[in-house]
Amino acid sequence: MTDVSYTAQTEEPEASLRDYYELMKPRVMQLVVFTAVVGLIAAPVSVHPIVGFASILFIAIGAGASGALNMWWDADIDSVMKRTAKRPIPAGKVMPSEALNLGVALSGLSVMMLCLAGNLLAGAMLAFTIFFYVVVYSMWLKRSTPQNIVFCGAAGAFPPVIGWVVATGSMAIEPWLMFALIFMWTPPHFWALALFMRNDYDDAQVPMLTVTHGRPSTRRHILIYTVLLFVLAIGTAFTSIGGPVYLAAAVILNVLFLKGAYAIWNRDEVIADADDYLVERKFFKLSLWYLFLHFGALLIEAVLRPYGLGGWS
Amino acid sequence: MTMKKEHELHTRRKGRNIGVGLMLGGFVILIMALTYVKITSGAFELPNIEVSQ
Numbered sequence: 507m508t509d510v511s512y513t514a515q516t517e518e519p520e521a522s523l524r525d526y527y528e529l530m531k532p533r534v535m536q537l538v539v540f541t542a543v544v545g546l547i548a549a550p551v552s553v554h555p556i557v558g559f560a561s562i563l564f565i566a567i568g569a570g571a572s573g574a575l576n577m578w579w580d581a582d583i584d585s586v587m588k589r590t591a592k593r594p595i596p597a598g599k600v601m602p603s604e605a606l607n608l609g610v611a612l613s614g615l616s617v618m619m620l621c622l623a624g625n626l627l628a629g630a631m632l633a634f635t636i637f638f639y640v641v642v643y644s645m646w647l648k649r650s651t652p653q654n655i656v657f658c659g660a661a662g663a664f665p666p667v668i669g670w671v672v673a674t675g676s677m678a679i680e681p682w683l684m685f686a687l688i689f690m691w692t693p694p695h696f697w698a699l700a701l702f703m704r705n706d707y708d709d710a711q712v713p714m715l716t717v718t719h720g721r722p723s724t725r726r727h728i729l730i731y732t733v734l735l736f737v738l739a740i741g742t743a744f745t746s747i748g749g750p751v752y753l754a755a756a757v758i759l760n761v762l763f764l765k766g767a768y769a770i771w772n773r774d775e776v777i778a779d780a781d782d783y784l785v786e787r788k789f790f791k792l793s794l795w796y797l798f799l800h801f802g803a804l805l806i807e808a809v810l811r812p813y814g815l816g817g818w819s
Numbered sequence: 820m821t822m823k824k825e826h827e828l829h830t831r832r833k834g835r836n837i838g839v840g841l842m843l844g845g846f847v848i849l850i851m852a853l854t855y856v857k858i859t860s861g862a863f864e865l866p867n868i869e870v871s872q
Contacts, residue, residue, distance in 0.1 A: 520828055520831060520832070521835075522831050522834060522835060523834060523835045523838040523839070554856050554860070556849075556852050556853060556856045557853065557856055557857075560849055560852075560853050563849070622853070623853055
């Protein structure tokens, strides 16, 4: 008897390496890597490239581990929602126990290695981030409060702070501004998605704002958060991590973002249904560029600074 | 009698094993590089151990 026939008998899925990679939410990991790199480079202390590379790698692995644990916990609702039904566990490619084991093992490894490669504070912050995303957000708040996505934003906003702490070994106000940018950006980004992925969250019985407070309220919330984000993003330009390049990018992006949020607030479901949520879809697409370009501009300022070109000096 | 592959599962497992092997190899090299950087940096100090004879 071959090992193949044994597998067929037990009917356990035989996952490929790619399936495990998908389990780690690679798109979220890309965002984590990028924002952590910006946090690391924007810090006023330079880091040896190998230490920097290793630290970012372990932050990414920590983020991937929390993604795997999130998929393990949320497998039941992932199978109901169209957007997530093809994830490795609901698709039957990976066993839930495998996702749990992978998540726990990689969480431990990433925290331990970041403590060694970076410093204890950075490792502790990564551990807290994983705990916050998996336990506080996924297990507790996601299914109990319509403000769930606000807490999701908090979990996703830690990487630039961790990057900064890897370089400096201490806290400062600047990385928390980067934290605030992601934190304030996440709700309008996801609420726009919830508007045009109409029945997904209803079917999964996740108390998304669209389900509990209705769509007009969600549209109002998007506008409020976008106005607050506008003030925060422009204000960041005048801190030590900002500069003229960032200011120019922030003004253009925030005017466009605010225009989109206003358009979303200014229409109802009948109009949105008629054009298949065109404005909401455009706003969602813009939100992806919004965050990428803000952090890209912060990166440019940081890279130019040693040559006396970045910042306001 | 010669052994032959019976299923595409073998190919998938081979790919997975090679991937895991490469990752472990990369991890070892990374640890070596990190150790080298840490001990050759100015901040590194040997622990003060009293040698008893």
